[in-house]
Amino acid sequence: MMSTGFAALPEAERYVLARATLPAAVAEGFDGADVGEGLMRADIVIADGRIEALRPAGSVTDLPLFDLDHGQVWPCFVDMHTHLDKGHILPRRSNPDGTFDGALEAVGADRDAHWSMADVTARMDFAIRGAYAHGTSLIRTHIDSVPPQFPTSWPAFAAMRDKWAGRVDLQAVALTPVDLYLDPAFRGRLVETVLEHGGILGGVTFMIPELATALDQLFYQASEHGLDIDLHVDETADPNARSLRAIAEAAIRAGYEGQVTVGHCCSLARQEADEADRTMDLVAEAGIAVVSLPMCNMYLQDRHPGRTPRWRGVTLLHEMASRGIATAVASDNTRDPFYAYGDLDAVEVFREAVRILQLDHPLDAAPRVLTTTPASVLRRPDVGRIKVGNSADLVLFKARSWTEFLSRPQSDRTVIRAGKAIDRTLPDYRELDSLFGL
Ligand SMILES: Nc1ccnc(=O)[nH]1
Numbered sequence: 001m002m003s004t005g006f007a008a009l010p011e012a013e014r015y016v017l018a019r020a021t022l023p024a025a026v027a028e029g030f031d032g033a034d035v036g037e038g039l040m041r042a043d044i045v046i047a048d049g050r051i052e053a054l055r056p057a058g059s060v061t062d063l064p065l066f067d068l069d070h071g072q073v074w075p076c077f078v079d080m081h082t083h084l085d086k087g088h089i090l091p092r093r094s095n096p097d098g099t100f101d102g103a104l105e106a107v108g109a110d111r112d113a114h115w116s117m118a119d120v121t122a123r124m125d126f127a128i129r130g131a132y133a134h135g136t137s138l139i140r141t142h143i144d145s146v147p148p149q150f151p152t153s154w155p156a157f158a159a160m161r162d163k164w165a166g167r168v169d170l171q172a173v174a175l176t177p178v179d180l181y182l183d184p185a186f187r188g189r190l191v192e193t194v195l196e197h198g199g200i201l202g203g204v205t206f207m208i209p210e211l212a213t214a215l216d217q218l219f220y221q222a223s224e225h226g227l228d229i230d231l232h233v234d235e236t237a238d239p240n241a242r243s244l245r246a247i248a249e250a251a252i253r254a255g256y257e258g259q260v261t262v263g264h265c266c267s268l269a270r271q272e273a274d275e276a277d278r279t280m281d282l283v284a285e286a287g288i289a290v291v292s293l294p295m296c297n298m299y300l301q302d303r304h305p306g307r308t309p310r311w312r313g314v315t316l317l318h319e320m321a322s323r324g325i326a327t328a329v330a331s332d333n334t335r336d337p338f339y340a341y342g343d344l345d346a347v348e349v350f351r352e353a354v355r356i357l358q359l360d361h362p363l364d365a366a367p368r369v370l371t372t373t374p375a376s377v378l379r380r381p382d383v384g385r386i387k388v389g390n391s392a393d394l395v396l397f398k399a400r401s402w403t404e405f406l407s408r409p410q411s412d413r414t415v416i417r418a419g420k421a422i423d424r425t426l427p428d429y430r431e432l433d434s435l436f437g438l
Pocket of ligand 1: 083086232235296332333338
């Protein structure tokens with residue numbers, strides 16, 4: 001049975017979404033009536049699958065229409081930091097104690113035992129079907145790129161990218177311990193694999209003595225091959241984890257011209273203000289973008305059996321944004337040992353991010369973190385915004401105000417792709433049972 005959400009759209013190639021409320025931060029080239037809270041009103045004219053015009057609310061009367069009665073309309077979402085290769089393994093491999101170390105060990109064991117082409121492909125496809133149904137149109141995933149795994153996972157990713165192109169566009173990053181960039185044979189093979197499959201370079205940084213040298217190699221390889229960089233950084237409570245500063249210094253030293261993204265940066269929130277300020281100044285100077293993963297951070301950080309957590313695990317997103325640093329949030333892991341829950345639902349991520357990072361009071365700029373900002377960082381300025389000429393890839397909500405939007409899961413939303421409502425039925429977990437011998 002099809003499920004297309006609450007909105008009954010006109011059966012017409014040209015129609016209007018009337019009396020919509022738009023977060024002003026995600027609409028470009030139109031100044032609708034300001035209704036406060038960073039929201040504005042508009043009629044959205046859709047023709048042949050594209051946004052043909054934005055007009056004052058209630059002004060378009062000569063077309064078939066769906067009256068939103070002030071319900072919100074968003075662009076489709078951009079989820080810029082995920083791990084599709086490990087998604088949904090939780091039923092066969094849970095985290096023994098919910099900690100970061102427990103996650104690393106559990107994932108490693110599962111990878112060695114089970115990650116065939118068929119296994120990785122089936123789980124990725126399942127995850128993307130959910131993301132699509134929830135209203136996401138662009139996903140970046142990290143791919144565990146440690147020997148001997150990556151010859152399997154990269155082709156699996158490439159197959160999924162081809163299958164989903166135009167519905168959920170996919171990007172991939174090589175996730176490898178940064179010290180492996182010191183190994184000429186390994187880094188040669190890694191760069192070759194990334195180039196062959198159209199990915200970008202990345203990794204996880206640690207406070208190793210050779211960190212600066214390893215980063216110089218990474219930036220050199222990225223510059224040589226015209227690749228962007230996306231790193232896992234300082235995902236720990238330890239204030240001595242200062243690799244973020246080393247990355248900013250390396251980017252500046254290299255005169256690197258690509259886009260650097262850093263994820264996590266948890267330890268920054270545990271450092272003295274002077275030190276954190278200096279690091280953030282360098283991050284701004286280097287033009288580095290930051291993605292916070294609030295659900296995963298709150299799950300893993302400050303977890304000690306039998307003790308109540310005392311901090312939220314997230315980085316200094318407000319202080320970064322006020323310096324002009326591009327700041328985004330994303331899902332991170334879903335149903336694996338790093339995070340036991342999640343469904344690549346950007347509305348859930350937004351709701352949780354608002355609470356965990358206090359992106360509210362005011363909420364005005366907050367919608368950017370899962371739309372315009374990650375779209376720009378991922379070099380896809382054509383998505384994640386409501387703009388005349390763009391594909392009509394929109395998510396419609398009954399909720400009018402922020403308190404209506406953030407108080408319910410918005411499960412009855414309607415997702416429009418190229419002007420048409422899609423089936424929002426979520427894949428059934430039972431489809432995965434055969435992967436787990438159930
Ligand atoms: N938070 C995470 C760190 C490293 N790998 C993951 O999959 N997730």
